[in-house]
Amino acid sequence: xxxxxxxxxxxxxxxxxxxxxxxxxxxxxxxxxxxxxxxxxxxxxxxxxxxxxxxxxxxxxxxxxxxxxxxxxxxxxxxxxxxxxxxxxxxxxxxxxxxxxxxxxxxxxxxxxxxxxxxxxxxxxxxxxxxxxxxxxxxxxxxxxxxxxxxxxxxxxxx
Numbered sequence: 001x002x003x004x005x006x007x008x009x010x011x012x013x014x015x016x017x018x019x020x021x022x023x024x025x026x027x028x029x030x031x032x033x034x035x036x037x038x039x040x041x042x043x044x045x046x047x048x049x050x051x052x053x054x055x056x057x058x059x060x061x062x063x064x065x066x067x068x069x070x071x072x073x074x075x076x077x078x079x080x081x082x083x084x085x086x087x088x089x090x091x092x093x094x095x096x097x098x099x100x101x102x103x104x105x106x107x108x109x110x111x112x113x114x115x116x117x118x119x120x121x122x123x124x125x126x127x128x129x130x131x132x133x134x135x136x137x138x139x140x141x142x143x144x145x146x147x148x149x150x151x152x153x154x155x156x157x158x159x
Contacts (some may be wrong), residue, residue: 031117037108039082042067044112046075047084051103051109057090058097084108 005011027041049064062072076099079085084105090096124132
């Protein structure tokens with residue numbers, strides 16, 4: 001393993017160089033697929049969250065997609081307009097709004113999931129077992145740190 005990355009400046013420079021290319025590879029094909037559908041990557045992420053966790057409250061959905069409830073409401077309004085999701089009141093608490101995929105929304109989310117799976121399988125086939133394991137462990141560590149940073153920010157800088 002290259003020990004140059006123990007140096008913070010070299011680590012930061014490497015991340016800065018890798019990140020734009022990584023984002024390009026991850027989003028370019030998906031953006032091409034979405035052209036003409038008038039749907040954004042953020043809206044696709046919301047559909048995928050609902051694909052795996054159907055029947056979420058607006059609060060639950062906004063937390064999952066990391067948006068304020070007001071922004072999530074605008075996003076859901078657009079998805080309702082596109083007939084991809086439907087809203088309904090909660091049976092137990094009328095103040096709560098629940099969001100579900102329509103059959104069209106489920107179909108589109110399933111297609112996006114299949115294509116993402118294909119792309120990630122294609123990546124996995126080109127990595128060794130050790131590289132795949134290292135990648136997942138590293139990404140989990142990155143997400144752990146981002147979660148910690150987010151919690152620190154929510155506590156106004158207090159750990």
